[in-house]
Amino acid sequence: MSKTVALTGNLACAHAMRQINPDVVAAYPITPQTTIVEEFSTFVANGQVDTEYVTVESEHSAMSACVGASAAGSRVITATSSQGLALMWEILYIASALRLPIVMHNVNRTLAGPINIHCDHQDSMGARDSGWIQIHCENAQEAYDTTIQAIRIAEDSRVSLPVLVCLDGFIISHAIDRLDMLDDPEVKKFVGEFEPRVTMLDPEEPITVGPFDGLHGQFFEFRRAQELATLGSLPVIEEVGKEYGAVSGRPYGLIEEYKLDDAEIAILVLGSTAGTTRVVVDDLRADGVKAGLLKIRSFRPFPIKQITDALSGVKAVAVLDRSLSPGAIGAPVFQEVRSALYDSESRVPIINFIYGLGGRDVSMAHLKEAFDVLSDIVKTGQVKQTINYLGLRE
Amino acid sequence: MEDLTEIRWHGRGGQGAVTAAKLVAEAALKQDKYFQASPEYGPERMGAPIQAFTRICPEPILIHCAVTNPDIVVVLDPTLLSVVNVTDGLVENGALVINTDMSPAEVRQANNIEGYKIVTVDASKIAVESIGRAIPNTPMLGAVLKATGIMDLEKVAEHIRSSFGKKFSQEIIDGNVEALTRAYQEARSE
Known part of the structure; x- marks a missing residue:
């Protein structure tokens, strides 16, 4: 069963997050942030989710906190936009290299200057080589649907990579549109429980996360492995899109x-x-x-x-x-x-x-x-x- | 897409143009129509001229370009008539719905407007008398419904009762419904 609603693209994404009920959301709450995390913070305050909501002092810290939480075995979602994504730069590469299945919305807005707050794709195009899967959405319905699918794609053991869910700034993010939402239990069932492959908080199996690679270590091989995992996500994105179609009536492909x-x-x-x-x-x-x-x-x-x-x-x-x-x-x-x-x-x-x-x-x-x-x-x-x-x- | 109706709202920051655009979209959902509602983003200051847009259609709306040729232009503040070119892009047989105590003929003459259907209503006065505050958006919605017939008055009133119920007192809700209905009745067109 689904229900038809009138929501902005941002609120549609926030509702998808509420239904997913992630363990941790770390976000910088000030411009250029969008209302996605603001709306989500209301769900946290109302006790509608169990999420640990971490407000940080910058987007760089937001992504750093997400990396830490994800490495500890949490299901992690965040959102950003424009200069915010740019400030996350270093940590985007760390998240993908550590193969952490973080899901993040990017509300596509340009990078200054001159100072301009409006839509274009120059922010996420800059993150093109960061090792994140990048999916673009046409409207609020797709932004909602893709958020739910992104969890499954990111956490699939064949993938284990972060996913950037892109939606056009203002045109989709701030406009009210008509869309269908799945019921909460349907989303819960679709995303399932997160079972991390490794966790740095397991005393039985201690691991080191993010070590120095040595002067002439395995960096090249790591980067190649990341490339293979990214290419390996192609059939996974298709499978998840098809399975989502069976649940929602809205199938998705590449x-x-x-x-x-x-x-x-x-x-x-x-x-x-x-x-x-x-x-x-x-x-x-x-x-x-x-x-x-x-x-x-x-x-x-x-x-x-x-x-x-x-x-x-x-x-x-x-x-x-x-x-x-x-x-x-x-x-x-x-x-x-x-x-x-x-x-x-x-x-x-x-x-x-x-x-x-x-x-x-x-x-x-x-x-x-x-x-x-x-x-x-x-x-x-x-x-x-x-x-x-x-x-x-x- | 042939039955697509596009509305541009002109107001000043604080008059509820964005809320009105949103209210129309939500009311459209209740009538199983498709819609888009968006404000024009920029530096927002209380009292500065702002615009918002609504699209309504019986079929899904696929376009995401800007509304440049609206069917209806709503002016929440009559002082904007001399500041903003409110008829910019308005389609030939379009309607101009204005919050003013003047008659359509007086507005036409005072502002040298030729063509278009002009609808006027003293929404600020209605708002003060019904709601107790000069926020003209709900009565202006009543005038828009009268001018265009895009939605059923009673169904919009029902939507106000159910959606405002969560946030406002019964007095405010009743005031808004009264403002909507009165403006619908009092709107004059030419």
Whole structure:
């Protein structure tokens, strides 16, 4: 049984946390923090959860406290955003290297300067190589559902890695949306009890956590093991998404295709813009244009095979990036998709649209503009410009 | 998506524009509709002009772009008419719902507004008389319902009774329902 509710994306995430009832939440409660941990603190104060809620003096300390609690064998969740994620930097790498299954929301907001509080993906793109699994959500429903799945993915013995659940700042986090929530016992049953593989508080089996690797130790092998574990999470994310579908009626995969089967042109995008793109695809289809959408849910691990398979039939593709990598050949998602397609048989023409930085709105007209460029490529067989910008004032 | 209604709320910090946008969304849920409600974020100061947005639709709302061409613009504070371009992007046959003691014809003349449906109601006066405070958001909601018919008045009143019940006294709840109903009755349109 589920119930339909009206919640902000933040409150939807906080309710998922309440239903999961983690052992420890450590959070820095001041800007750039979002209301996720504020709402959750109400559940703690009301005695609705058994969580040990640790308020700390910075985001660096928040992640450090999460690392300690997780290493001690606790189920740990926290949330952050923007500069907060940036301040966690060092400890993000420690959490993933120690293979700690911490789940964290990142409300995607840009990094200053100039000072700007609005949405883009530059904060989490910076955490791309930190060894965290990174899943992007389209709306409040997905943010709620993904929080619950993230626990299972992180704690799976084949994975044992931290998971970053990303949702678009303000657009999803602060907007009230309609969603369905599972009943508390259903969530409890789905996430199950956390059984840590090791705990540093077991006197029968003493271990050292986070030791010095020696001058010429096993660092390289550790990092390679982390890579293997990240790649190994691909089937786990799919399995958990399928199992969640059986419980909720809302199955999830690594990617989501929309009208891609017979599409000639396609947009590939992460996050809330996928929703707007669906409607533009429908409008174009009504005009006889064979447009489609490929939404990437799992950005880390990057599902190369699923993406190249999904795009194998299209004649031109545009990757939309809500971030910018100064001095690079296009933005991060574009780089990866183009790299993946290089080895594919079709090697379809691919262009990049950088959009929405610092919360710049991306309208349906902008997305139509991107599809028009793709139609032109199909018609002329020529890519005029590889890196493009949507909604940039010139 | 054809039946999508988009509302832009103009108010000043503290007048309850964000609460009104939220209230409409929650009332829409009770009627099994789909909705989105969001404030425009920025530096928020008491008395500064602010905006909030609501979308309502019988089908799921997939778009997440900004509301740029609203069907309805609600102005909670008449002094904003000379400060903010409230008709910006308003669709051709859209409605402008204004909290003022003037008639629609007077507002039209005083502000050189051509076209659009104009609905006026003295929501501040109604709020003071019914609730005891000049917070015009609930009565303005009554005027919006009258102007647009997007939701049933009685069902919104029911929602106020059930959702306010947890936080407010019976007196405040009754005052809000009265303000909603009175504004619905007193709203004048042209």
